[in-house]
Amino acid sequence: MKLSRSLKLNPYLIVIVPFIDLMFVLLLLLFASSTFLVHPGISVNLPFSKFTLGQQKNPLIVSVSGAPFPLIYYEDQQVTLENLGRRLDTLHPSDRSIIIQADRTTPHGTVVEIMNFFLEKGYPVVLATSPKSS
Numbered sequence: 001m002k003l004s005r006s007l008k009l010n011p012y013l014i015v016i017v018p019f020i021d022l023m024f025v026l027l028l029l030l031f032a033s034s035t036f037l038v039h040p041g042i043s044v045n046l047p048f049s050k051f052t053l054g055q056q057k058n059p060l061i062v063s064v065s066g067a068p069f070p071l072i073y074y075e076d077q078q079v080t081l082e083n084l085g086r087r088l089d090t091l092h093p094s095d096r097s098i099i100i101q102a103d104r105t106t107p108h109g110t111v112v113e114i115m116n117f118f119l120e121k122g123y124p125v126v127l128a129t130s131p132k133s134s
Contacts, residue, residue: 042073047104049129056097056126060088062114066103070110081117093122101128 042063062084063073071078074087098118102111111127118125 042076042101044101044103045105046101046128046130048132050131052129052131053126056099058095059097059099059126060091060123061099061101061128062118064100064102064106064111064114066105067107070103070106072114081114085117085121088121088123093124097124097126099126099128 042065044063045066060074065071065073072081072084073079074084079087100111100114100118102114115125115127
């Protein structure tokens with residue numbers, strides 16, 4: 001006696017189910033990778049360096065836009081050095097390090113002035129670079 005199935009399997013499910021799973025994985029990767037952006041609002045062309053440092057402990061990121069009129073950004077807001085100094089006075093320098101993301105067209109003197117400002121306040125300073133030329 002031959003038994004027959006009462007439920008018929010749709011052959012298109014074999015193609016559609018993996019496709020839907022793939023779409024969910026791609027959507028998940030899109031959402032996960034969008035959180036990796038450090039400063040989404042400030043466009044900085046970092047200079048090239050083949051040397052890198054490891055992860056910094058609890059960093060504060062300061063961005064400097066390019067020439068001819070360099071602007072300083074902290075927490076996606078434009079600030080002056082004096083205003084930034086007042087903001088950082090409440091923090092403990094031993095707990096935080098400063099990462100300066102300076103555009104490659106920023107004058108060297110401006111970057112050194114900002115770096116000296118943080119060093120005088122007792123913060124360790126790191127200059128951000130790009131791992132390959134763009």
